[in-house]
Each structure stands twice: as C-alpha cells, then as structure tokens.
Amino acid sequence: MRRLALPGIIAALFLAPPVALASDQSALAELKSIRALVDHADTEAVRRIEMVRLALPPDASPLLKRELASTEERVRGCLSPGALQAIAGLAVAAAPGGASVGKPALGKPALGATPARAPGLDRAQPAGSRSTAETIPRAQRLRLLATTLAAVAAAAAAAAVFMMYRRAQDKSERLAQLNRELEDQARRDPLTRLQNRRAFLDKMTERSESPAQRRASTDCITLINIDNFRLVNDRLGHDVGDAVLAEVGRRLNKVVRDTDMLVRWGGEEFLVFSPNAHPNQMRMMLERVMGAVGSTPVQVDVKSIPVTISAGLACVPFSGIPEAEFDWQKVVSLADKALHHAKQQGRNRAVAVAGVNADETDALAAIESGFSDAVEQGIVEVMQVPGPVGAQVRQLHPA
Secondary structure: OOHHHHHHHHHHHHOOOOOOOOOHHHHHHHHHHHHHHHOOOOHHHHHHHHHHHHHOOOOOOHHHHHHHHHHHHHHHHHOOHHHHHHHHHHHHHHOOOOOOOOOOOOOOOOOOOOOOOOOOOOOOOOHHHOOHHHHHHHHHHHHHHHHHHHHHHHHHHHHHHHHHHHHHHHHHHHHHHHHHHHHHHHOEOOOOOOEOHHHHHHHHHHHHHOOHHHHOOOEEEEEEEEOOHHHHHHHHOHHHHHHHHHHHHHHHHHHOOOOOEEEEEEOOEEEEEEOOOOHHHHHHHHHHHHHHHHOOOEEEOOEEEOOOEEEEEEEEOOOOOOOOOOOHHHHHHHHHHHHHHHHHOOOOEEEEEEEEOOOHHHHHHHHHHOHHHHHHOOOEEEEEEEOOOOHHHHOOOOO
C-alpha cells in the first residue's frame, strides 16, 4: 500500500517550501533523521536531502559535506539514478529563484518527458499484473506442487491398498489355519489325540480311488484291544480308564512305523494301517506292539496298573484274492475275527492271518461260518505272537 502511494507523496512533498538550516548542527541532525527514513526507502528522504543541498552554504564544513555525500549515496542505493535526477530537478524548480528556462514548473515534468518514478513502483503492482518472468516460475511451482501432491496421494492410496490386501491375506491365512485346525480336530480322538475312524475311512476312500498300479503293494490292517479293560473301569473308575487309554495310545504311537496310521477305532480298540508291508515284517511289528504295552504297568497317580492287549492282523489283498472280491472292509472284518480268536486263546497275544489252504470260495465260506473252527480244521493258516509274560500279566486274568 505504501509503495502504491509513492507518486502522490512525492508530489505533495515538492509543494512544500525549502527548509532553512540555521547551522551545521541543524544540518547534521537533519541528515541523521534522513538516514532513518532511508532505511524504509521513504521518498521523504529524497525531498529533504534536496532541500539540504539547496540550503547548504558555500563555506560548509568538510564534515557536513561528507555526511551529505554519504547520505546521498545511501539514498541512491534505494532509488534509481533517473528518479533521483528527476526529483532533484523538481526540487530546484520549486526552490525560490530556482526556476529557469527549460526547467519544468512546480510539480510538473518537462514537455515530452516521462515522469520519473520512485523505485519499487514497478514492483508495487497488483498481483494480477505480474510479468511473464514471474508467472512462469510460479506456474512451474504450482505444477510441481500438484505433481508432488498427486504422487503423495498415489503413494498413500497404494499403501492403503497394500495394507488392505495384507489384512485380507492375513485373515485368509488365519481362516485357512482355523479350518485346518477344525478339520484336524474333526479327524482326531480328543482323549488320545490319535486319528479317529473318520480319518481312516477317508484314507481308505483315497486309496480306493487311486490307480490300480499304486495299489499293487500289500497293506496290512491290525486291530488291537485292551484286555479286561472293563475291569479297569469298574474297579478303578472311568478317569483311570481314560488315563490307561491315553497311555496305551502313546506307547503304540512310539513303536509303529512312521508310515503307519494309528487310529483309535472305538472304546478300548485301536487300529494300525501299515501300507507297503510284507506279512513277514508284521511279526516284528506285532512283537514291538505287544511288548510296548504289556512289559511295563501303567502308572496313574499312585496306582500301578498292569495292562495287556490282544491283536488280530490281516492284509489286503488277502491270500491273492483280488480286491474287487475281497476289499479292505472285508479285511478289517477278518482282522476282527483274528482278534477274537486271540481272546479265546487266552488274551495277551496277536493272531495274524497268513492265508487259506483251500479253494477260495470254500475258505471264505468256512471263515464266515466260524473262524476258530476254520483255523482248527487247517482251512485258515494263522501266525501267533505271544505277549510278555510276568506277574503283572497274570494279574489281568482273574480266576
């Protein structure tokens, strides 16, 4: 606002009469006051320095002349030389007796001359009338700012999308993990943490749907039952019975092969599915199983409980009969018959069905009518594996 008012201020200043200076001290004080005005680029300094110059006596002291020159130099640093000369001419014309031919009248520029303007007037223009040199950098800055803001916005959007994706991915992973855990729980026995009957049935379904060449090997199925387990529940309680079941499952899991599938079949029964197993190898597996359970009593709190098991084993395919005629379900039934035969023989033993010594049809019919009779008649060939013998075993067989 101050710069915009400079032309009116200059005209008003030149209408005032010159100031008479009484002494050097008055001139020095005036120059010091002018210096204060110069710091603000006030045109009052221009008018007043010209008045000092006009009123300066011929015999002015060197100090006064130096101060005048120094002050004028500072004023010239604030205003352009053309403006100083124009203002000086106006000041001379306004002084008493200072008018001359060719000099402009008071406050009026010479004919055809361009009035001088104080510095800063060109700069003190409305914002809308800036030069092209100033407008282009500002436009570039605006474009740079817009580009930067767009880049920041794009980065923020990308970060937000990435975070949403990660959250969705984490949720999907947690959901998948939860589904796996639920599926695993549905396929495991809650007491023994072994796989349950459903898991075994799924395994057999997968096996049945596999190509025939992948089922060329022999797979064995063993059913295991804890001897006299009802006595444990009746005499010691179901909590002790549950502890015995869990411990028997743990011992069995330690001695079966890594490729075997150990299942809690139901109640006090367990099942072992042994893929790619030769019947001759099954004898060693049965010995390990019988010894792991029956060699050491089960400890429940302060109670020492002797436990033995009986087992029945059969393989698929059975005795060279195609699976289409004698599938895995019939093999499980055959293993169950072998298990009951072991019970009849005195418990604490395993019976493995090795094959048949008769026509296939007659042998299967004999097995269905009575497994033990078929064994006694020699129609069915079996292998017996006794369990460990000791005092703790005899305690399980009360008279």
